[in-house]
Amino acid sequence: MSAVGAAVDREEQRLTELDSAVGDADHGANMRRGLTAALVSLEREGPGSPGAVLALVGRRLISTVGGASGPLYGTLLRRAGKELGTEETVDAARLRDALRAGAEAVAQLGSSAPGDKTMLDALFPAVEALGESGTDFAAARAAAEEGAAATVPMRARKGRASYLGERSVGHMDPGAASSALFFAALAETAEA
Ligand code: ADP
Ligand code: MG
Ligand code: MG
Numbered sequence: 001m002s003a004v005g006a007a008v009d010r011e012e013q014r015l016t017e018l019d020s021a022v023g024d025a026d027h028g029a030n031m032r033r034g035l036t037a038a039l040v041s042l043e044r045e046g047p048g049s050p051g052a053v054l055a056l057v058g059r060r061l062i063s064t065v066g067g068a069s070g071p072l073y074g075t076l077l078r079r080a081g082k083e084l085g086t087e088e089t090v091d092a093a094r095l096r097d098a099l100r101a102g103a104e105a106v107a108q109l110g111s112s113a114p115g116d117k118t119m120l121d122a123l124f125p126a127v128e129a130l131g132e133s134g135t136d137f138a139a140a141r142a143a144a145e146e147g148a149a150a151t152v153p154m155r156a157r158k159g160r161a162s163y164l165g166e167r168s169v170g171h172m173d174p175g176a177a178s179s180a181l182f183f184a185a186l187a188e189t190a191e192a
Contacts, residue, residue, distance in 0.1 A: 003185035022161035055081030092134030119175035122147035
């Protein structure tokens with residue numbers, strides 16, 4: 001989560017620029033506000049398991065981010081955290097399954113599916129690219145980045161960008177770009 005926070009700090013402006021083309025130019029600020037608050041809470045509360053870490057970050061995103069991305073990412077992480085339970089250590093295959101359940105919860109909350117030009121276009125391919133063992137972190141990162149790039153020619157069917165109709169074509173979805181940052185941070189951390 002620290003690596004995700006650092007990536008969002010670095011890329012805040014790019015996320016906001018993407019959102020200025022198809023939305024309301026706040027995605028960078030939304031992500032930064034949420035993750036900053038989440039990292040403060042992690043420091044303060046020191047949750048004792050990976051599941052509790054994800055659940056706490058999810059709750060903070062929901063409580064601090066006004067935009068759609070708060071409840072959506074919040075649901076992803078709360079659901080993934082719930083799947084991991086309270087065990088002190090979890091293996092990569094369980095993390096993959098938890099992230100898959102989280103992505104499915106996002107799709108349910110957003111009534112959205114891959115192809116709608118949202119974060120799901122990065123999340124689902126990335127989770128699957130983690131592979132059988134759940135340890136193909138570099139492949140997951142590449143799949144998330146490809147998934148984000150693949151949103152460029154799509155027409156948005158969900159979220160603010162959908163108000164633009166045909167004019168949403170030709171721009172990367174901001175949430176798909178921030179999802180790629182999550183998987184880039186995961187890959188960086190796993191390699192370190
Ligand atoms: P807002 O649109 O409220 O300003 P953000 O700009 O922070 O919120 O986040 C926008 C992102 O949220 C989009 O780029 C998209 O990836 C994601 N999003 C919006 N609506 C949905 C949905 N129904 N399902 C999945 N993702 C969505
Ligand atoms: Mg926005
Ligand atoms: Mg907004």
